[in-house]
Amino acid sequence: MSHLLRSAADACRPWLALAGFGGALLGGAILVHGQGPSVGSTPRGLPPVVHPKDNPPTDAKISLGKQLYFDPRLSRDNTISCASCHDPEKGYSNADQFATGVGGKKGGRNSPTVINSAYFTFQFWDGRAKTLEEQALGPIQNPVEMNMTLPEVVEKLNAIPGYKSQFKEVFGSDVTSDGIAKAIAAFERTVLSGDAPYDRFLAGDKGAMSEAAQRGWALFKGKANCLACHSGPSLTDNAFHNIGVGMDRKAIDDGRKAISKLGGDLGSFKTPTLREIARTAPYMHDGSMKTLEEVVEHYNKGGVVNDTLDEEIFPLKLTAEEKADLVTFMKEGLASPSYPAIKAPELPK
Numbered sequence: 001m002s003h004l005l006r007s008a009a010d011a012c013r014p015w016l017a018l019a020g021f022g023g024a025l026l027g028g029a030i031l032v033h034g035q036g037p038s039v040g041s042t043p044r045g046l047p048p049v050v051h052p053k054d055n056p057p058t059d060a061k062i063s064l065g066k067q068l069y070f071d072p073r074l075s076r077d078n079t080i081s082c083a084s085c086h087d088p089e090k091g092y093s094n095a096d097q098f099a100t101g102v103g104g105k106k107g108g109r110n111s112p113t114v115i116n117s118a119y120f121t122f123q124f125w126d127g128r129a130k131t132l133e134e135q136a137l138g139p140i141q142n143p144v145e146m147n148m149t150l151p152e153v154v155e156k157l158n159a160i161p162g163y164k165s166q167f168k169e170v171f172g173s174d175v176t177s178d179g180i181a182k183a184i185a186a187f188e189r190t191v192l193s194g195d196a197p198y199d200r201f202l203a204g205d206k207g208a209m210s211e212a213a214q215r216g217w218a219l220f221k222g223k224a225n226c227l228a229c230h231s232g233p234s235l236t237d238n239a240f241h242n243i244g245v246g247m248d249r250k251a252i253d254d255g256r257k258a259i260s261k262l263g264g265d266l267g268s269f270k271t272p273t274l275r276e277i278a279r280t281a282p283y284m285h286d287g288s289m290k291t292l293e294e295v296v297e298h299y300n301k302g303g304v305v306n307d308t309l310d311e312e313i314f315p316l317k318l319t320a321e322e323k324a325d326l327v328t329f330m331k332e333g334l335a336s337p338s339y340p341a342i343k344a345p346e347l348p349k
């Protein structure tokens with residue numbers, strides 16, 4: 001990519017700056033690989049992760065959660081793990097429009113990324129779960145995802161000595177569904193992306209982003225109005241909006257309305273994080289947009305006009321160069337060199 005060529009010339013600057021922050025960065029990296037306790041050591045640009053009082057992280061718990069996350073035995077036919085749909089190699093999302101669960105069944109929504117879900121105040125596109133602990137047992141029981149009942153999965157894992165002993169060590173009990181949820185959630189809170197060119201730029205390193213990305217950032221917070229919703233450390237306001245996706249189809253996804261029961265929430269979805277966005281195509285709750293160029297085109301035309309369209313969505317009148325700059329900002333500025341590239345661990349027997 002051109003920005004890589006460009007930065008080859010002045011590569012030393014960002015990397016010197018990086019070295020200067022080596023301590024904090026290393027802390028983040030160690031945490032991500034599950035070797036160190038996690039409290040307090042987050043990549044630049046991200047606030048400390050807040051852990052629920054009843055689920056403090058420990059190395060052993062995070063390691064257990066990581067095994068569960070990658071283990072297809074949590075599904076009925078031993079084929080689907082959390083990582084099947086939230087794959088570290090695909091931005092913790094999945095390249096399919098609709099993720100495929102047990103028996104080839106497909107749901108009606110695109111897999112959102114798990115990156116920085118530690119900070120989300122709502123989980124799922126419609127926000128129907130608040131915490132990661134609450135969220136984790138959903139897919140295990142979902143008939144189109146892993147298709148198990150909780151008693152079944154508990155019994156199955158209790159029959160695996162390697163899990164039984166780890167649950168004893170971490171929770172002082174046999175395998176329980178509560179423990180499964182807590183361990184997975186503790187692991188997910190280590191999947192963080194920060195310290196991107198964008199963070200270094202905001203911290204004062206003007207050479208951290210190319211000029212095109214800098215113009216894109218200016219548009220993002222100015223003329224293109226993206227910051228109205230994609231704000232804060234993870235580029236999300238943790239709120240719900242109708243941006244006019246899929247509103248021209250016959251079968252409309254109610255989105256947030258199904259949970260809030262408010263008519264005004266029809267077609268509203270949670271603002272997704274834009275961290276590592278270049279890795280997580282296709283986009284939107286229905287996976288209907290294949291590229292970031294398509295996404296920008298959607299915003300530029302003012303979305304699909306409908307009765308509950310958010311007032312922050314309107315035609316932007318961007319030039320071709322401005323559209324390209326916005327895309328460059330997202331691709332280059334929000335991709336971290338310390339991406340949490342976690343590998344599947346060895347699974348217990």
Ligand code: HEC
Nearest residue numbers: 081082085099100101109110111112123124125126139145
């Ligand atoms: C078959 C694919 C599939 C599997 C397996 C799966 N997920 Fe998901 N996941 C999804 C989809 C699709 C959504 C969005 C559903 C919705 O919003 O209605 C989602 C949502 C989430 C979210 C919310 C993220 C956000 O931005 O709101 C988290 C966290 C998550 N999954 C974690 C997990 C964990 C942990 C597991 C394993 C226990 C798992 N998922 C298994 C497809 C899957």
Ligand code: HEC
Nearest residue numbers: 224226228229241245269270271272283284285299310312
């Ligand atoms: C009114 C709030 C709002 C504004 C303004 C807004 N967004 Fe969004 N954005 C959202 C919501 C909500 C979604 C998810 C919508 C859906 O799936 O139906 C989204 C989705 C996205 C996605 C897809 C993310 C994914 O993981 O699928 C990208 C990329 C994106 N927005 C970029 C932008 C850019 C660039 C701008 C400015 C041109 C912008 N957004 C302006 C709220 C907003």
